[in-house]
Amino acid sequence: MSxxxxxxxxxxxxxxxxxxxxxxxQVEFGGQKAVVPKGGYYDRYRMNxxxxxxxxxxxxxxxxxxxxxxxxxxxDSRVGQIYAPNFYxxxxxxxxxxxxxLDRLQSRLPSPLEPITALPGYGLVALTFYSYLVCDNDxxxxxxxxxxxxxxxxxxxxxxxxxxxxxxxxxxxxxxxLPVDTEIARVRGVYGYQFPKWLANIxxxxxxxxxxxxxxxxxxxxxxxxxxxLPALQTIPSQSSVGTNIAINRIDGKWSQVAVQTNPLLAAQxxxxxxxxxSRSEGPLSKLLxxxxxxTILRMNVFKDAQMVLNMPTPLKAxx
Numbered sequence: 001m002s003x004x005x006x007x008x009x010x011x012x013x014x015x016x017x018x019x020x021x022x023x024x025x026q027v028e029f030g031g032q033k034a035v036v037p038k039g040g041y042y043d044r045y046r047m048n049x050x051x052x053x054x055x056x057x058x059x060x061x062x063x064x065x066x067x068x069x070x071x072x073x074x075x076d077s078r079v080g081q082i083y084a085p086n087f088y089x090x091x092x093x094x095x096x097x098x099x100x101x102l103d104r105l106q107s108r109l110p111s112p113l114e115p116i117t118a119l120p121g122y123g124l125v126a127l128t129f130y131s132y133l134v135c136d137n138d139x140x141x142x143x144x145x146x147x148x149x150x151x152x153x154x155x156x157x158x159x160x161x162x163x164x165x166x167x168x169x170x171x172x173x174x175x176x177x178l179p180v181d182t183e184i185a186r187v188r189g190v191y192g193y194q195f196p197k198w199l200a201n202i203x204x205x206x207x208x209x210x211x212x213x214x215x216x217x218x219x220x221x222x223x224x225x226x227x228x229x230l231p232a233l234q235t236i237p238s239q240s241s242v243g244t245n246i247a248i249n250r251i252d253g254k255w256s257q258v259a260v261q262t263n264p265l266l267a268a269q270x271x272x273x274x275x276x277x278x279s280r281s282e283g284p285l286s287k288l289l290x291x292x293x294x295x296t297i298l299r300m301n302v303f304k305d306a307q308m309v310l311n312m313p314t315p316l317k318a319x320x
Contacts, residue, residue: 027184030079030191034183040138042184047083047136048072059134060089063238066263066307075312078252079191086188088135088308092204094211094226095128095301096276097148098294105147105292112319113174113248114150116165117158118298124148125294126173127278127285129213129226131204132308140182141202143215143224145288146173149248152255153318169243177285179215193258193313194251206230206304215285223283228276231268233304239263248316255316266305273300 023038036042041049055064072083099122105115115123130142149172151161165171179200180186189197200223204213213226247258276297280286 029187032187034187036184037138042137066239084312086136086310088132090133091306091308092131093303096297097299098125099296099298100125101293116148116150125292129204137184140185142180145177146175149174172246175247221283222281223285225279231270233266233268236264251313255319256313257316258313259311261309263307264303268302270300
């Protein structure tokens, strides 16, 4: 990402501390300092929680068997040894999948990545608002803009790959922007994964009727505003419809992949939604969507209740 939208660590730390509304304590991750809630999950567990204690947290919900089947391990990373994967016990999100011209998408992708073709001349861009209500590194919000790409090493037709991705609930993407609203999330993302993260003000609210979300810069510059009626939701049995998003990126110059598994519990999908109000302004994500030519909303995915697992990066050998 360009330096015009990236916040320096010092500025980020100050902004994060200013926004905090509860007692905090300072911790260190990868040689970087961050402020976290005192007595919160990160302060107490340092990414290695006791799942029996987590199960007793009324904010988590009664069923955490999804996480019990994925044991944490102390692993080496570019910032030293850490416990992984990262658990997100209760999350909400709304995703808009846009059509965008293939040539504009290709211009933002490093070679040899290629955008997947959805329609002749058009690929896919995903804009996602996330709210992580309970997780290992404490509650935070995040917004992602990613280009959906062809699976590395797979030479089949784009249509075949797209249908396979839908059937297998597995998509590959290249993340262009990933602002967050807490310092520990920024530090972990930048230094642990080399994701394009910076601090911003982010909100995502869902009630029984509406979804409202907004993103502004820490200096108050407006960016994105989303307003859409809540669609009819479906209750999904836990672990019956787990999906995987795989982010492709370079870490220290080497191609890597990061898998995120999502276990939806209360969700909805809408094709060609006609009641979405997405307002763009002068902020970096609005400008990015405009530069990509993101136009028609092809699909909206809503997870009002879901669990997620963020895995550590692994080498991507398809490009070797």
